[in-house]
Amino acid sequence: MINSVSGFVFESESDRKKEKKANMGSSWKLADHPKFPKGKQVALIVLDGWGEAKPDEYNCIHKAETPCMDSLKNGAPERWRLVKAHGTAVGLPTEDDMGNSEVGHNALGAGRIFAQGAKLVDLALASGKIFEGEGFKYIKESFETGTLHLIGLLSDGGVHSRLDQLQLLLKGVSERGVKRVRVHILTDGRDVLDGSSVGFVETLENDLANLREKGIDAKIASGGGRMHVTMDRYENDWGVVKRGWDAQVLGEAPCKFTNAVEAIKKLRAEPKANDQYLPPFVIVDENGKAVGPIVDGDAVVTFNFRADRMVMIAKALEYENFDKFDRVRFPKIRYAGMLEYDGELKLPSHYLVSPPEIDRTSGEYLVHNGIRTFACSETVKFGHVTFFWNGNRSGYFNQELEQYVEIPSDSGITFNEQPKMKALEIAEKARDAILSGKFDQVRVNLPNGDMVGHTGDIEATVVACKAADEAVKMIIDAIEKVGGIYVVTADHGNAEDMVKRDKSGKPLLGKDGKVQILTSHTLEPVPLAIGGPGLIPGARFRNDVPTGGLANVAATVINLHGFEAPSDYETTLVEVVDK
Ligand SMILES: O=C(O)[C@@H](CO)OP(=O)(O)O
Ligand SMILES: [Mn+2]
Numbered sequence: 001m002i003n004s005v006s007g008f009v010f011e012s013e014s015d016r017k018k019e020k021k022a023n024m025g026s027s028w029k030l031a032d033h034p035k036f037p038k039g040k041q042v043a044l045i046v047l048d049g050w051g052e053a054k055p056d057e058y059n060c061i062h063k064a065e066t067p068c069m070d071s072l073k074n075g076a077p078e079r080w081r082l083v084k085a086h087g088t089a090v091g092l093p094t095e096d097d098m099g100n101s102e103v104g105h106n107a108l109g110a111g112r113i114f115a116q117g118a119k120l121v122d123l124a125l126a127s128g129k130i131f132e133g134e135g136f137k138y139i140k141e142s143f144e145t146g147t148l149h150l151i152g153l154l155s156d157g158g159v160h161s162r163l164d165q166l167q168l169l170l171k172g173v174s175e176r177g178v179k180r181v182r183v184h185i186l187t188d189g190r191d192v193l194d195g196s197s198v199g200f201v202e203t204l205e206n207d208l209a210n211l212r213e214k215g216i217d218a219k220i221a222s223g224g225g226r227m228h229v230t231m232d233r234y235e236n237d238w239g240v241v242k243r244g245w246d247a248q249v250l251g252e253a254p255c256k257f258t259n260a261v262e263a264i265k266k267l268r269a270e271p272k273a274n275d276q277y278l279p280p281f282v283i284v285d286e287n288g289k290a291v292g293p294i295v296d297g298d299a300v301v302t303f304n305f306r307a308d309r310m311v312m313i314a315k316a317l318e319y320e321n322f323d324k325f326d327r328v329r330f331p332k333i334r335y336a337g338m339l340e341y342d343g344e345l346k347l348p349s350h351y352l353v354s355p356p357e358i359d360r361t362s363g364e365y366l367v368h369n370g371i372r373t374f375a376c377s378e379t380v381k382f383g384h385v386t387f388f389w390n391g392n393r394s395g396y397f398n399q400e401l402e403q404y405v406e407i408p409s410d411s412g413i414t415f416n417e418q419p420k421m422k423a424l425e426i427a428e429k430a431r432d433a434i435l436s437g438k439f440d441q442v443r444v445n446l447p448n449g450d451m452v453g454h455t456g457d458i459e460a461t462v463v464a465c466k467a468a469d470e471a472v473k474m475i476i477d478a479i480e481k482v483g484g485i486y487v488v489t490a491d492h493g494n495a496e497d498m499v500k501r502d503k504s505g506k507p508l509l510g511k512d513g514k515v516q517i518l519t520s521h522t523l524e525p526v527p528l529a530i531g532g533p534g535l536i537p538g539a540r541f542r543n544d545v546p547t548g549g550l551a552n553v554a555a556t557v558i559n560l561h562g563f564e565a566p567s568d569y570e571t572t573l574v575e576v577v578d579k
């Protein structure tokens, strides 16, 4: 099937191109579905970070009171099922890759499985093509006289970046004439265990020492925790990006160290410190001078492949006109992203690997067929139901038919302090949109299970799950009133498992004898439920698609709007049996 990956054996590129051309030639008009009627309002609810796992004390969804989600599961067995949300089902390299919001919402919105950034970068590095592309040639121009700066997330989480890719990139540049390299690290603790930053920095230091032996001047220049430095998203808090800018570009930060391993160890020794929120620091020489500010003539690569948390720094590095914070200095550099992070903005202008071409998404089809759409979340997840949903494309397809509403998120806090987040406000907006009768599809993301799950705070995550359940209930109640249909699902797991386990599933203990708290997403499947008075009698999940994943949801939703899905979409999960 076009664009699908089955164990990542693609059909030939020319087949794909031919089929794509054929599809582009065809019209946007979708055929009427023979059984599902048109004109039913559909509420599409994505619970972020809400997987299905064994009920135990580390399963916050199980621990929380979730009467609404329980009733969906237990009420109508033929209208509740699980779908895959990780690994190759969402275009990731292996079945060991946990799902994430980008790949999850891409699959939900696009209805097909695209090889995602992680995989595309792997392939480009393995073939060496990454070093032959326009983006690499562009930065290489600076190797002779300038410094190459690499900025990104240092872990093997595989959600935004991967250490082994950074290592291959370092090897590649060292073989291609680089003279001076500075790495600006962002510590993780969100996609990997808290505390693992120390090991990653030691590994990197070792790699850089090897480069130095080869005569390349290679050092770590700055650092900070990903949630506090650089990796904000959807313009929630420019202060985060500014802290990174000051350290990376200006070489200024309140904390100065002469060695990065020492920096991480010292900063982690502070009470309540964790990898996600380490303060910014710069590495200085024996005279106290920063070893790697970014200056005119340098090259910069942001080595994360995932887009959302790179768009803001990309704007700061690239835009001549920029008013989000005072950059103090705007060095003339050659900048490339690992990927293009925003296809619509064409940002950044230079990149090392082409992103997946996610075209003809369900949102685009539906507006072409007159479906009026409302999408809403709070800032930290707003782009998930818009940008990711629409294939990493910002903006509307058709402003007359679409309305996207962003509820400002709290900033400057960790979400265990406010575990209810804006779930209620999102649900109220969705309710009002449904009751207004102005929309055919009302789409939301409820962030609680994920954002609070990432803090590793079990009690707060239980509160978060309850709040998300209440929000689902409010939206479903509105759908009941207007005779509509609801579709409830999630983008990947998180809150259903908060502990690191051994292969047999037993919680693992850390050196301190306590269980190791899991802040990351999981490999679990997610629920998919349909219902509501607008669902015709006999509508139910097919039982011949046992391996369905998130990419099957788009065709399902298109059917519920009364249309046949495009022929190259992953198959629908619904059918109507005669009653
Ligand atoms: O916060 C994020 O960036 C990721 C985890 O790295 O979570 P999600 O994919 O749910 O957005
Ligand atoms: Mn998510």
Ligand SMILES: [Mn+2]
Pocket (backbone or CB within 6 Å): 049, 101, 450, 451, 454, 494, 521
């Ligand atoms: Mn998450």
